[in-house]
Amino acid sequence: NFMLTQPHSVSESPGKTVTISCTRSSGSIVSNYVQWYQQRPGSAPTIVIYEDSQRPSGVPDRFSGSIDSSSNSASLTISGLRTEDEADYHCQSYDSSYHWVFGGGTKLTVL
C-alpha cells in the first residue's frame, strides 16, 4: 500500500496565498484522483477539491487543486486567505484495489 505525506503545519497571513503539498510514496499520483477535505475543530471533514482540481458547488474559487507528476504530488492552493480558512486539510486517494488512503493532515494557521 502507498502513503500520502503532507506537511504537519503551515501558516500564512490573511490575504496571502498558501500551498499545501501531498506526496504519494509509490505508484503514480496520476493513476487515481486526489481529493482534499477541510476539517474545522470538532467537526466532520467537508470536501473542497475532488478529482484533483474540481471544486464542489459552494466552495470559493480561492481554493484550487493541482497535480505534478514530476514530484508525484498533489497540491491545494488557497489564495486571499481568510481567518475562516484556518483548519486541518487532508488529502486522499486510492489504489487499483480500491484501498483508500488519507494523508496525515496539515494544520493551516492564518496569523
Add this chain to the structure above:
Amino acid sequence: QLQESGPGLVKPSETLSLICNVSGVSITNTFYHWGWIRQPPGKGLEWIGTIFYSGTTSYNPSLKSRVNISIDGSKNHFSLSQTSATASDTAVYYCARRIIEGGPPPSDAFDIWGQGTTVSVSS
C-alpha cells in the same frame, strides 16, 4: 444525512459495533458506496473500509483481519463490526458516503459525512 450510533465505551478485547443510519437516499442507489473512517485523538484520518452498493467490501489491510462492514437495505443502514478492541482503537468514528467515479459531482469523493461518534476502549 448520515448518523452514527453505538456504544461510546468498549472494553479491551471486546467487539466494537457501530451503525450508520442513512436518510434522504436509498442505500442501494448505484451511484454510492458507503465507508467508515476513524480519527484517533489529535491524529489524522484513517480509512477503515468501504462497502459497495453490490455488497462487495474493501478493507484497510492493517485492519482487515478484525473488521466487517455490512449493509441492510431494509433498514437503510450499514454497520461496522471491529473485533479484539485495544486502546489504539480509541477514536472518533465517521461514516461517509462516496460518489462513484463518473457519477454526479463531487464524484470520487466522500461527499457527505456523519457528525462522528467517539469510541473509547478502556476497562
